[in-house]
Amino acid sequence: MSGNGIVTRSTLRQQIADALRDEVLAGRLRPGRAFTVKEIAEQYGVSATPVREALVDLSAQGILEADQHRGFSVPEYSLADYRHMIEARSLVTDGMFQALAAGHPAFRTPPGDPRTVAALATVRRRGEEAQRAAGAGDLTVLIGYDLRFWRELSVLFGNPYLGDFLHRLRVQSWVCAVQHLRRLPDLRGRLWAGHTDLVEALARRDTEAARTLVAAANAHSLALLEDLSDS
CATH class of the missing domain: 1.10.10.10 (Winged helix-like DNA-binding domain superfamily/Winged helix DNA-binding domain)
Incomplete structure (x- = not known):
């Protein structure tokens, strides 16, 4: 009992x-x-x-x-808080991509290895759903799939501590972002939707392209929140 x-x-x-x-x-x-x-x-x-x-x-x-x-x-996060969260996320993902470029075990298997292909296919499906939600301006659905996307992408590194840390950062940054984004009556066309491009870059083992895409995503999100804070 x-x-x-x-x-x-x-x-x-x-x-x-x-x-x-x-x-x-x-x-x-x-x-x-x-x-x-x-x-x-x-x-x-x-x-x-x-x-x-x-x-x-x-x-x-x-x-x-x-x-x-x-x-x-519920915490009241400021724009400065969001900048710090973005910076922290960038340091983590840059470190991940640098490790991949330096020969991390996650990239030692051939690109066509069935395990790698299957894992990336799962991440790609999450990314496709996230992109559809972003295009439709459905913030709630986007957040759910974005969190799953990054959670499953980080699993590829085989380090649960890294995955948990990045997940926490992304949850916190979304908690902060929604406090601003919910003020917009229509989010269609305003949200970053490059998830599958990131998957394709990693599938090609192009870590520099992956870092560029993540940097663009962070800059896009930060600029959007800055615009809303000024309005």
């Missing part, structure tokens, strides 16, 4: 964390919005323990902020 209870609590913890993260990324939980463990527990009809654990997990990821006296709140 106790084992089942642990599994149930762990599942609830993850479900609540996933639901709240999605609410933040969808812009339904606005910056500065504060809430308590009791409030969320009542909302979901569960006990306080899995809720508290879920909120602590989200605050550790930078999706929520914890306050000893007020509970938890």
